[in-house]
Amino acid sequence: DSGVTQTPKHLITATGQRVTLRCSPRSGDLSVYWYQQSLDQGLQFLIQYYNGEERAKGNILERFSAQQFPDLHSELNLSSLELGDSALYFCASSLSGRTGELFFGEGSRLTVL
């Protein structure tokens, strides 16, 4: 158990819809990352937050947005969903975001029909 909690574990929705994925980081960790894992594109970095502030942005689509709240949990919002958004979305956390040692949740599997 990494200490990182993601909900929901599975989500099935239709094209055009909007979903929110939630992540609670490991106790004491200030930095939260979101990654997308799909079969054809491997593990893609989406975005990183540190103590409520956006620190880095990767290949995140404009239809996607995220935030980190004062209690340090984070949400990833995916809107106008397309079939290609079907993937496993991982949240990871680390103490400072500087060392590369990340603790991953079990992921949220999104299926868009």
Next chain:
Amino acid sequence: GDSVTQMEGPVTLSEEAFLTINCTYTATGYPSLFWYVQYPGEGLQLLLKATKADDKGSNKGFEATYRKETTSFHLEKGSVQVSDSAVYFCALKTGANNLFFGTGTRLTVIP
């Protein structure tokens, strides 16, 4: 830009065989290098790391040596077990940049 190139999978080995998964990197600075492992149905876990040239990371019988001259960080294990079946990811981090992952190599160990 920074990148990691990993050996294509899948890799299938018999129990007790020797394992090598190749990883090479391109980086503008002096990266830290990592191997993460993803067991079926789980998130990634850090397996080992090395932060400077000639460092050797090791854990659970796995080893990898940071070779600056060949820009490599190959993962090795002398005798694999069925429980080692997983996807292995090589990754690098340079300075304040984020962690860049390779595409992953699926290992299946058969009894």
